[in-house]
Amino acid sequence: MQVSFPSEKVTNPLEALRKAGYAPFRDPKTGSESFVLKLTSGFYPRFHLYIKQESGKIIFDLHIDQKKPSYSGTRMHAGEYDGSKVEEELRRITGWISHVSK
Numbered sequence: 001m002q003v004s005f006p007s008e009k010v011t012n013p014l015e016a017l018r019k020a021g022y023a024p025f026r027d028p029k030t031g032s033e034s035f036v037l038k039l040t041s042g043f044y045p046r047f048h049l050y051i052k053q054e055s056g057k058i059i060f061d062l063h064i065d066q067k068k069p070s071y072s073g074t075r076m077h078a079g080e081y082d083g084s085k086v087e088e089e090l091r092r093i094t095g096w097i098s099h100v101s102k
Helices: 013-019 084-100
Strands: 002-006 023-026 033-038 046-054 057-065
Touching: 002 084, 013 084, 046 084, 057 084
Parallel strands: none
Antiparallel strands: 002 057, 023 033, 033 046, 046 057
């Protein structure tokens, strides 16, 4: 699920995410950078967030990784890309963005 903000309204997205409890994550296989928030003491389940900037907007793309990929050689995993948990977490992140950007 995605939410976007005008770039000028998000003064420091990294600070907002840190305050919300997210940690930077670099995929060891692809090198792609994102952010994760663990929901238990294990690595899964976790909220997984990508940020991209385009056309004067900052886009937050969030989903829940339920477990690691089931089959070797694949990157697919059990994930939730919408629903009440994802919506609620995006609202929480939006609150931190508003707080940090004051």
